[in-house]
Amino acid sequence: MKQLVVISGKGGTGKTSVVSALAALGPKKVLADCDVDAADLHLILNPDIVETTDFFSGERPIINPEICTQCGLCSEHCKFDAISKDCSIIPEKCEGCGVCSFVCPVQAVSISPRKCGQWFKSDTRFGTMIHAKLGIGEENSGKLVTTVRNASAEAAKAEGAELVLVDGSPGVGCPVIASLTNADLALFVAEPTITAVHDLKRVHKLTEHFKIPSMAIINKCGINAEQENVIRSFCSEKDIILAGELPYDTVFTKAQIEALSVVEYDPEGMGKKMKTIWDKMEKHF
Amino acid sequence: MKIAIASGKGGTGKTTVAVNLAAYLDSLGIGISFTDCDVEEPNAHFFLNPDLNAEKEQFLPVPKIDEDKCIGESCKKCIELCRFKSLIWMVDAVLSFSELCHACGLCELACPANAIGQGQRLIGTSVTGKTGNINFTSGLLRIGEAMSPPLIKKVKELSPNSEVNIFDCPPGTSCPVVESIEGADFAILVTEPTPFGLHDLDLAAQLMKTLDMPCGVVLNRSGMGDDRVEKYLIDNNIPLLGSLPHSRTAASKYSEGGMLYDTIPGFKDIFADIWKSIQDQVSKA
């Protein structure tokens, strides 16, 4: 079983549209949406949720107002300004460090595990999908991404699937590192803009560091010839195989509105281009 | 006035709106401070091209154990209490993994021997500068550093207070966004007229509700998709501050790091209307 992770450094380059198109092609696979902060893949794949699991990370303090004397010690010591003037915890700011419960002279603070989100196992028309939802204002997406990655590898093993196709997290931080763990191949979706090229170079440093072979797709070709060339020469310089180039086209948006991948929405046009890209990728796997 | 510019996700045009609004207001003679709070992927400097002063390293206080004072194996209080596994017992001493430390201060508070003092760990750099009359401040998280909120806080503190202060927020709906929005009077949410755009906008709007932050929406690339975002705004009683039309010229201009408000016909009037709507909304709030 091979693991392919699609990443882009920055958001908005069309990564999720590319993932949904690849989902419609190739062998039997398991899909994993690791963009747990703002998952969008489900909007195209329309999953039927089969299993829901709560995700816990860290701890959540609760102040019992019956016991609290409003002495203010906890809020004085909380380094994260997570306790309001009326002595209640502001969950979006709390890091769960436990200082408040330690300093409280009357034991008014209790601590319980913190539910940060949920993850799901679902059926889709392209195979099993593992995805997640991080609670609003919650942190530790890296740990949730790891949970999604592990669950998708397990599902692939159980089903005998040849491929795990991962929609990676944006950025260069902890979530994308978690997305890339154990990957056999990273696919960059690059946009020919000055900012996206810069972010591509940053995220490539990560794949280089983890020694993950990489390929790239240039999306939205036609908006900036100069930046397209910058990407092409960057790829040849860094041994990134160019899997293909896709034109700047509203067909991705139109497919998205119909909740379809471009392979389904435009099989003769963009669908064929994606098929060529997939064939080239498969060869290098 | 403090305005935060956010979006549920990257790539919707958040930085476009932030830099163009700043430059437009500057052209009116309004004093502006611009803070790029996206310390993981700062982008605004590509468009604003500020003259920058020397970078400054930024540190987070982490514990430093004084082995002479530590009473050792019979105690281990600090190790037991640290929620982030940042301290461990190694052979005959307390060892600190400062990378994991959240700087909560609990170990220092708990140490019965006063053996814990302050060390520091480098979290990234900050930089200030000027672009015309705009005060510019940004930061860059050290690669491998997991926690961005402390650096965001520092960067915001370095930004001088002007008549209008613009915080360009990181994407997503977790801690870094919460830290970036802190102290703002109003938030602009930038989105696109697509299913992905709507889904991400909904997450951002939920966060604003949790934080009790008044907000309005700027629709980017309007005309490219459908009208479900507009319907959502009406149903949820969120004001539409303005729409930037979908245009290939704008996409090309953006791709080379160019400004839109003074180069694309009609955009200046749109930013004038957005500014007027913001003032109306803030005076209402």
Ligand code: SF4
């Ligand atoms: S657990 Fe820590 S961060 Fe949370 S409220 Fe208590 S002291 Fe503050």
Ligand code: SF4
């Ligand atoms: S330290 Fe305890 S008693 Fe004092 S304000 Fe906090 S919760 Fe209340």
Ligand code: SF4
């Ligand atoms: S709490 Fe203080 S004395 Fe106890 S093990 Fe830690 S450093 Fe040593």
Ligand code: SF4
């Ligand atoms: S400051 Fe907090 S996180 Fe850091 S080592 Fe001490 S207890 Fe652990």
